[in-house]
Amino acid sequence: MIAFQTKMLPVEPDVTAPDGSDVRVLLALPGGSMAHFTLRPGQTSTAVTHRTVSEIWYILSGQGEMWRRQGAQEEVTPLTAGICLTIPLGTRFQFRATGPEPLTAVGITMPPWPGNTEAMQVAGKW
Secondary structure, eight states: OOOOOOOOOOSSOSEEOTTSOEEEEEEEETTEEEEEEEEOTTOBOOOEEESSOEEEEEEEESOEEEEEEETTEEEEEEEOTTOEEEEOTTOEEEEEEOSSSOEEEEEEEESOOOOTTSEEEOOOOO
């Protein structure tokens, strides 16, 4: 049996992600994990791809853009509160905060985030 967990969003980031965003680690179960991401106004993330995980992101606040490329499929998606998007395994992606406020999102990683060697830096759009 898996114990129930409850957690408040941490005030301070737990870590800086390999892409450069501030990360507040939330909770995990055997099938996935969840985190809160913040990118400061005017900041552009480092482009990465993941070795073993897929992600689903939900934008909470701010404005920005997300570049995704997998094989011949490539797009730039405008990011505002309420947008939800997927980052399938093997997708190269990069995001940036274009508005006056930080860009914030929650992301679900499936399977759970395995650690610092998961994200590999790649050539990006910006």
